[in-house]
Amino acid sequence: MTVLLVRHTEVALAWRGRCYGRSDMGLSRVGAARAAALAGGLAGWRPDVVVHSGLRRSAVLAVRIAGLAGVAVHEDAAWGERDFGDWEGRSWAAIYRESGDAMDGMVLAPGVFRPGGGETTDEMGDRAGRAFSGLPAGRVIVVGHGGPVAALRGRLSGVPVSEWLGLIPGYGEAVEVDLAAAGA
Numbered sequence: 001m002t003v004l005l006v007r008h009t010e011v012a013l014a015w016r017g018r019c020y021g022r023s024d025m026g027l028s029r030v031g032a033a034r035a036a037a038l039a040g041g042l043a044g045w046r047p048d049v050v051v052h053s054g055l056r057r058s059a060v061l062a063v064r065i066a067g068l069a070g071v072a073v074h075e076d077a078a079w080g081e082r083d084f085g086d087w088e089g090r091s092w093a094a095i096y097r098e099s100g101d102a103m104d105g106m107v108l109a110p111g112v113f114r115p116g117g118g119e120t121t122d123e124m125g126d127r128a129g130r131a132f133s134g135l136p137a138g139r140v141i142v143v144g145h146g147g148p149v150a151a152l153r154g155r156l157s158g159v160p161v162s163e164w165l166g167l168i169p170g171y172g173e174a175v176e177v178d179l180a181a182a183g184a
Contacts, residue, residue, distance in 0.1 A: 003132070003177045004045055004141045005149045007169040008057040009034040018091050021084040021118070021147070024055045034172050035061040042174065043068035048138035053079040053145060061172075062143040078131035081145035082124045087116030110161045121161055125151035149175065 010031035011020065027035060042065045052062035054075040066073035087095050095103060095116075105113025110121035119127075128148035135142070150167035153159070153175065159167065169175055 001135070001137050002139050003135060004042070004047070004139075004174050005152070005169070005177060006038075006042065006061065006141060006143045006174045007146050007149055007171060008055075008061060008143060009038070009172040011057050017093065018089060019084050019087045019095060019116075021081040021088060021145075022055075023088050024057075026056050027060055031057070031171065032060065035064060038172050039064035039068055042141060045141065046139060047071055047141040049074060049136055050141045050143065051076050051079060051135065052143040053077060053081070055080055055145075058143040058145065062141070065141055065143070076131055076134075078127050078134075079142055079144040079148060082115070082121075082147040083118035085114065085116030085118030087118070107162050107165070121151070121164075124148060125155055125161075128152040129155060153177070 008027075008031075010028045012025045012031075013028050015023075015025050039061060042061075047065070047069055049071055050062045050066040050069070050073045052058040052073065052075060054077050058079070059075070062073050103115060106115055106121050112120060114120055124147055128151045131148070132152055146168035149169055150164045153167040154161065154164040156177065
């Protein structure tokens with residue numbers, strides 16, 4: 001089994017600089033154009049199935065890929081971005097003004113810190129791991145979100161949580177995971 005993890009493309013400009021984990025917004029014009037441009041190449045990877053989180057920003061690209069590849073597309077909310085609780089929709093600057101360095105708890109206290117009362121880093125990583133384990137055999141494209149992709153990559157490669165931020169792919173970036181090579 002080989003999995004291609006793809007982060008959604010750029011979100012609507014009104015959300016730039018804001019916390020938008022579980023919030024469901026669309027793509028910017030640039031993001032929509034990038035999704036259209038990427039879909040053909042990703043379909044050329046010849047997936048057996050395409051999976052997305054159910055959030056619009058991931059569904060747009062996933063549905064395009066599946067249509068071009070002529071394969072099924074499945075929704076799995078377990079691939080959704082981190083739940084940021086009451087931080088959702090707020091600017092990162094406002095969150096920082098209110099909580100200061102507390103947001104560092106996502107990295108420094110991954111098992112207990114709940115940003116905005118939402119999901120801990122460990123819970124997000126566990127959820128991504130379960131979603132990954134539940135994927136069907138074959139060549140699978142997952143169109144998801146930065147947090148779960150980074151958590152999964154970190155866990156599969158043994159990278160500590162403190163380095164997961166560096167594992168977040170850019171908008172529209174794809175990362176291939178070969179289960180045999182990952183030891184999973």
